[in-house]
Amino acid sequence: MSANHDDHHDAPDGHGRALRLGIGGPVGSGKTALTAALCRSLGPSLRLGVVTNDIYTTEDADFLRRAGVIDPDRILAVQTGCCPHTAIRDDIAANIDAVETLEERFGPLDLVIVESGGDNLTATFSRGLADRQIFVLDVSGGDKVPRKGGPGVTSADLLVVNKTDLAPMVGADLTVMSRDAAAVREGKPVLFTSIREDKGAHSVAEWVSGLVESWRHQHSHSHLS
């Protein structure tokens, strides 16, 4: 048998594939709402795919399908066996499989969003799965959360603080959150949103557009592997 089969590398070197954007954060902070908002804002200009990591059943995937912001076939749901952080950090095989399935079926794509299951402040995406990641908090968790830090808050490429419309009701001081976040994140960006009021999360969408643009610029010209 000949050994001159394709020398196929699965290493995530980024060439010839979509940008993979992880969206993580605690339960109820608005990850699915943000994913829907990004689909709404970016869908007209970018070729999208979405992978959800539902804790139970296909709740998040169903929400996105019902929202009608993206072709339902372009949403794949991954089950995580009680451990949402394992599926995005320690054993990313099922998520990589879902991302590559979307790229094979609908590719080329510009952006694949991987939404994690709701978890705690220590959850972050493996670099083997997500090229960039957004961590989503909401003001009702308390304005101390950014100060408490944790890998998600401190190291995510973008921190989104959602539900700003609730701040007066829960006594959250956005100035404090902004100051603390800036301190623990060493200058990495923070955006405040109220996705209930801004259905397209336009400031976040603009940030993501910039990412996709530079990703395309960096990875479309050569094929190193």
Add this chain to the structure above:
Amino acid sequence: MDVTATEAPALTGAASGMPPTTDLTGQPGPADLTGLTGLSGLLLLADSRLPAGGHAHSGGAEEACRTGAISGPEDLARFLRGRLATAGRVAAALAWSACAAAHVPKFPDTEVPDIRAADSGDPTSTGPAGAADAADKWRLLDAEADARIASPAQRLASRTQGRLLVRTAKRIWPSRALEELARDVPDGAHHPIALGVAARAAGCTPAQAAMAAAYTSVTGAATAAVRLLGLDPVTVHRVLADLPYDSVIAEQHDWSALPAHAAPALDLLAEQHLRTEVRLFVS
């Protein structure tokens, strides 16, 4: 201070008055380390931390917990014994066969069993001896696995885990055998076959591949029960330690004579699981 001068004697034991012996066991001569061959590969493959998607499969345990069939360590032990004796035994035999048939270039060609050398001339035989073409061997063995898994839900779960394992193993142990398997069964070989070929790529023997298959046929279900029911993890590990893994492992030569132990309860649990709305595990 000269750190090297003060620490060097301590390393040899001279500073503490110990004799500078190299044999602390008192055994004469060097230890026999031949038993270590392939073990590192086996440990990596059997480790639940292997990033190949196994953590999200419960092997029917989630549905069994939901329906009350598993409610404590005694139920779990019975469930695992049954799983090992049926699905585990078949998986071990398939993994053995796959490992034995895998061609890994780093072994000299003369040591690799040539599946065409002993061609019986019977084109309908599905044993390795009858495999007319090397490219067919993985499809044939995969078909043997397919025929032994009655439940479509279990077949799907097995192929999904196999596909993910091949993807992962290809990066950990790059080898021609894994590339061939991925090429010849593009939708994902059944998990025991992927495990057997990955084991060969990792330097394991067929017996070690079979042990990995037998062991992983119960560990995922055991872990799932710990997570779902809050069972004492030490008690569950005692259950795992008492299982008769060796008893389900046997040397395999003829693919058409591979064991075909069925577990209708596991088939039903797998089918019910797919129809359950709220579920945490893939299978």
